[in-house]
Amino acid sequence: xxxxxxxxxxxxxxxxxxxxxxxxxxxxxxxxxxxxxxxxxxxxxxxxxxxxxxxxxxxxxxxxxxxxxxxxxxxxxxxxxxxxxxxxxxxxxxxxxxxxxxxxxxxxxxxxxxxxxxxxxxxxxxxxxxxxxxxxxxxxxxxxxxxxxxxxxxxxxxxxxxxxxxxxxxxxxxxxxxxxxxxxxxxxxxxxxxxxxxxxxxxxxxxxxxxxxxxxxxxxxxxxxxxxxxxxxxxxxxxxxxxxxxxxxxxxxxxxxxxxxxxxxxxxxxxxxxxxxxxxxxxxxxxxxxxxxxxxxxxxxxxxxxxxxxxxxxxxxxxxxxxxxxxxxxxxxxxxxxxxxxxxxxxxxxxxxxxxxxxxxxxxxxxxxxxxxxxxxxxxxxxxxxxxxxxxxxxxxxxxxxxxxxxxxxxxxxxxxxxxxxxxxxxxxxxxxxxxxxxxxxxxxxxxxxxxxxxxxx
Numbered sequence: 204x205x206x207x208x209x210x211x212x213x214x215x216x217x218x219x220x221x222x223x224x225x226x227x228x229x230x231x232x233x234x235x236x237x238x239x240x241x242x243x244x245x246x247x248x249x250x251x252x253x254x255x256x257x258x259x260x261x262x263x264x265x266x267x268x269x270x271x272x273x274x275x276x277x278x279x280x281x282x283x284x285x286x287x288x289x290x291x292x293x294x295x296x297x298x299x300x301x302x303x304x305x306x307x308x309x310x311x312x313x314x315x316x317x318x319x320x321x322x323x324x325x326x327x328x329x330x331x332x333x334x335x336x337x338x339x340x341x342x343x344x345x346x347x348x349x350x351x352x353x354x355x356x357x358x359x360x361x362x363x364x365x366x367x368x369x370x371x372x373x374x375x376x377x378x379x380x381x382x383x384x385x386x387x388x389x390x391x392x393x394x395x396x397x398x399x400x401x402x403x404x405x406x407x408x409x410x411x412x413x414x415x416x417x418x419x420x421x422x423x424x425x426x427x428x429x430x431x432x433x434x435x436x437x438x439x440x441x442x443x444x445x446x447x448x449x450x451x452x453x454x455x456x457x458x459x460x461x462x463x464x465x466x467x468x469x470x471x472x473x474x475x476x477x478x479x480x481x482x483x484x485x486x487x488x489x490x491x492x493x494x495x496x497x498x499x500x501x502x503x504x505x506x507x508x509x510x511x512x513x514x515x516x517x518x519x520x521x522x523x524x525x526x527x528x529x530x531x532x533x534x535x536x537x538x539x540x541x542x543x544x545x546x547x548x549x550x551x552x553x554x555x556x557x558x559x560x561x562x563x564x565x566x567x568x569x570x571x572x573x574x575x576x577x578x579x580x581x582x583x584x585x586x587x588x589x590x591x592x593x594x595x596x597x598x599x600x601x602x603x604x605x606x607x608x609x610x611x612x613x614x615x616x617x618x619x620x621x622x623x624x625x626x627x628x629x630x631x632x633x634x635x636x637x638x639x640x641x642x643x644x645x646x647x648x649x650x651x652x653x654x655x656x657x658x659x660x661x
Contacts, residue, residue: 213237218248331463334500339431347373348522356389360421360483364516373429374534382535392420395535408544424484431502461497479617552592564652568614568645571654572627579603592655605634624657
């Protein structure tokens with residue numbers, strides 16, 4: 204393994220480079236030992252390892268011919284025999300590490316390959332996808348206009364079946380000078396080549412990172428959508444319980460040209476009653492439809508549906524996709540107001556120092572929620588601010604000031620592996636008499652052990 208170094212603790216990058224070999228039992232004793240030790244210490248890599256094992260078991264359950272199978276060698280041998288398809292699939296598999304994909308994305312790609320090469324598999328759908336990837340393999344730029352069911356002023360990854368559609372616009376510049384920008388009505392995220400920032404338009408506030416980020420501020424799923432050359436593996440990286448459906452249909456488009464539609468269903472490994480289920484792209488059961496032009500072979504549109512059996516509801520669609528069109532420099536360097544209140548990413552999550560920090564570190568999430576709401580009800584903003592990261596501005600003070608606590612419930616968590624916080628149900632009566640019931644999200648500060656507010660203010 205190219206990145207493995209003997210005699211030191213394995214990091215996440217090294218583990219991902221050895222994941223397949225570890226599963227297959229191909230590592231030597233020292234490599235296997237370091238992989239096992241890393242698994243014990245890293246929840247994220249452990250989740251990806253478990254995902255691979257689940258997918259392997261899923262394939263075995265589909266057909267007895269896969270029982271006890273070794274994934275890597277048989278799949279590659281089978282691919283090598285498929286002369287008409289080998290160029291793209293082998294290229295994707297061999298470059299899995301160089302593309303910076305997660306181990307789960309690599310797992311999903313293996314699952315797709317195995318499924319497509321099974322007797323009776325959807326080989327034609329695979330060919331359409333392959334040609335589509337080749338058609339956009341050397342993009343210089345992409346500009347997408349889209350719409351999604353999301354709240355205009357909230358996070359970029361927020362999705363809700365009952366929300367109205369909001370417009371989204373994505374610009375990406377590839378090559379040596381990588382730049383990107385994503386807009387929704389209440390937010391704008393930009394990477395201008397040297398720094399990355401997000402503007403909260405309604406409040407004229409911004410969060411800035413003094414370095415380029417490939418997908419900052421919860422925008423990753425939109426980058427996956429926009430980067431057509433890796434969209435399939437990016438989409439499949441969310442599939443952790445197996446490939447439930449893959450099919451191909453042909454239709455005539457509004458322009459009179461033949462279109463190829465490939466549909467893939469994705470069921471994340473998250474219970475239906477989980478609090479975060481269907482609240483973001485990563486936690487939603489979806490059907491994704493990719494439409495390719497039969498002549499140019501390029502991806503022309505994407506539609507994503509939330510699956511709510513027996514129905515499905517459209518939650519995202521592209522309105523237009525323009526490839527390799529010149530993008531004005533002003534897109535990535537917009538003129539901003541001089542009055543924007545900027546803060547760093549660290550300041551966004553930073554709690555104020557307190558003299559009795561040891562005491563606050565002993566509080567449970569329920570106790571932290573009780574003290575926070577009680578302090579707000581008494582207009583004690585110093586105490587309330589001990590749980591509020593950054594500065595607590597006037598709009599929240601006006602909203603929460605003088606409230607009365609009706610009930611604080613018991614803590615619960617989500618099984619969504621990407622969220623490391625907890626939730627505390629609450630019911631409060633605002634100063635104007637309005638009653639609000641919601642769940643307060645809290646995360647534990649790694650440095651101090653104190654609980655901080657992470658969301659849940661409707």
